Amino acid sequence: MVNPATHKDRVAVVTGGGQGFGRAIATDLAARGADIVIIDLNAAPETVAEVEALGRRAVSLTADVSDPEAVAEAGKRALEEFDAVDILINNAGSFPFRDFFDLDFAGWKKSLAVNLDSQFLTAMTFAPGMRDRGWGRIVNIASNSLGLAVPSLSHYMAAKGGVVGFTRGLATDLAAYGITVNAVSPTASGTPGGKASFPDGVLENVASMQAIKRGGEATDIVGTVSFLSSEDCGFVTGQTIVADGGLVRL
Ligand SMILES: NC(=O)c1ccc[n+]([C@@H]2O[C@H](COP(=O)([O-])OP(=O)(O)OC[C@H]3O[C@@H](n4cnc5c(N)ncnc54)[C@H](O)[C@@H]3O)[C@@H](O)[C@H]2O)c1
Numbered sequence: 071m072v073n074p075a076t077h078k079d080r081v082a083v084v085t086g087g088g089q090g091f092g093r094a095i096a097t098d099l100a101a102r103g104a105d106i107v108i109i110d111l112n113a114a115p116e117t118v119a120e121v122e123a124l125g126r127r128a129v130s131l132t133a134d135v136s137d138p139e140a141v142a143e144a145g146k147r148a149l150e151e152f153d154a155v156d157i158l159i160n161n162a163g164s165f166p167f168r169d170f171f172d173l174d175f176a177g178w179k180k181s182l183a184v185n186l187d188s189q190f191l192t193a194m195t196f197a198p199g200m201r202d203r204g205w206g207r208i209v210n211i212a213s214n215s216l217g218l219a220v221p222s223l224s225h226y227m228a229a230k231g232g233v234v235g236f237t238r239g240l241a242t243d244l245a246a247y248g249i250t251v252n253a254v255s256p257t258a259s260g261t262p263g264g265k266a267s268f269p270d271g272v273l274e275n276v277a278s279m280q281a282i283k284r285g286g287e288a289t290d291i292v293g294t295v296s297f298l299s300s301e302d303c304g305f306v307t308g309q310t311i312v313a314d315g316g317l318v319r320l
Pocket residue numbers: 085086087088089090091092109110111112133134135136161162163164165184211212213214215255256257258259260261262263264
């Protein structure tokens with residue numbers, strides 16, 4: 071049973087909240103008392119319905135989080151709906167597999183834009199309000215692939231490595247304002263994006279190497295995200311928690 075007190079009356083932005091990990095995170099934070107702003111390429115009616123069924127408010131904004139103007143506009147709209155944003159979950163991302171010799175510069179830049187630039191843009195948009203109120207939580211989604219020899223992900227691993235570095239640096243810069251910044255690295259998981267992206271056998275092979283030998287599911291990181299976005303995380307910052315069934319050990 072979820073403890074509703076941990077996020078009571080907080081407002082959380084969840085990027086990529088329309089499906090997969092983002093949808094599971096949005097629903098879990100709502101069950102803990104938060105109102106939710108979803109920023110996704112697509113409208114997110116299922117997530118909105120799940121959040122509202124839990125008695126919380128949900129607003130679905132459509133924007134490409136790699137587009138600076140779109141993110142700024144979404145930030146404006148979020149603050150028209152709610153007085154403040156307390157929590158930012160940078161979850162939107164994409165992971166098309168590309169052999170290095172099939173990768174071009176456009177594909178490389180797209181991966182960096184969607185997976186890394188996006189987290190900078192949303193932090194630029196929402197951190198000033200957190201700073202002004204003296205409290206905030208930012209949780210960036212990385213990937214356990216950083217610690218593995220998964221082929222055809224150099225562009226993605228470069229971006230997710232950047233996420234870990236950005237998390238460490240931003241944590242230092244925002245600490246004085248009561249804002250913590252941490253990252254979570256999930257394992258290969260059967261989200262809609264995972265099912266569409268993973269070549270045959272990858273999910274099963276990764277699961278067989280984990281201590282907990284089952285494929286990852288969207289709900290597997292919600293406990294870690296809820297801790298890192300709660301009051302309880304006030305003295306933990308700059309960290310990456312690998313929530314991957316015990317595969318990669320830091
Ligand atoms: N599924 C996995 O195996 C796995 C493993 C490790 C890390 N991750 C990370 O978890 C996060 C979520 O992945 P998922 O598996 O839930 O993927 P998913 O494809 O199922 O869902 C991603 C959501 O993000 C949205 N999105 C994608 N690009 C966007 C953009 N430019 N602007 C706004 N919204 C955008 C999509 O519309 C979608 O709703 C990503 O950062 C991904 O890299 C996933």
